Amino acid sequence: LKLKIGEFQKRMPWIETLDITVENEMNTIYKQAKKAAEIAIQRLKQMKMKVFRPSDYFAEMVKSDTHMQKVRQRIADIREGKERQENIRRLREEKKFAAKVQREVIENRQNEKKKLKEAVMKHRKGLKGQLEEMLNNAKSLQIYDDKTDATSHLKKKDNQMRNGVKCSKLSRNARNKKFGFGGQKKRSKNNTKER
Known part of the structure; x- marks a missing residue:
């Protein structure tokens, strides 16, 4: 039986079995494996197989x-x-923080105004002890308020001053001359014979 199997194997093409044996005695496993691989590559190349x-x-x-x-x-x-969600969340938190800071600033201003008002009331009653301290604290608040009111104050001054000379209001006669006397307003637009 073993002989018949050997005969079958000899008749089959080598590509079917890929049996490689080295007849020399092995000195090392490395040399045997290397030699077997070299022989196999050569045979495959002879058969024009891609290796x-x-x-x-x-x-x-x-x-x-x-x-x-x-x-x-x-x-x-x-x-x-x-x-995108992270950016939206960050912006939301920044808005909350900004609103909180603004609220605190407004509360501080209101507290300063309240303290100043109390100091003035105490001063009127004769208690002058805390007045100077309150006034010093209120100066910072007043500087800010002055900056915001400066534009409206300048506009009023511009109306009052012309070419550096303070002008009084126009007299009634001058206004009547400039704009005309009021006269009757009712029934002025009705159709008449003249029109």
Whole structure:
């Protein structure tokens, strides 16, 4: 039986079995494996079989390129969505913080005004002890208020001053001359014979 199997193996082409034996005694396992690989490569080359992968060969993916592109796009969309949500959350927190700071500033101003008012009331009653301290604290508040009121104050001065000379209001006669006397307003637009 063993002889028959050996005969079958001899009749079969080598590519079917890929049996490689080295008849020389082995000195080392490394030399035997190396020699066997060299012989196998030579035989495969003689049979014009491709042994090595080309340098530009890429293994075929399980998923298609279009599918992988969709996956990449989805991941990028998820990342952008998370960044957008993070930005929205950060802006919301910044708005809350700004509103809180503004509220605190307004409360501080109101407290300063209240303290100043109390100091004035105490001063009127004769208690002058805390007045100077209150006035010093209120100066910072007054500087800010003066800056905001400066524009309206300048406009009033411009109306009162012309060419550096203070002008009084126009007299009634001058206004009547400039704009005309009022006269009767009712029934002035009715059709008459003259019109």
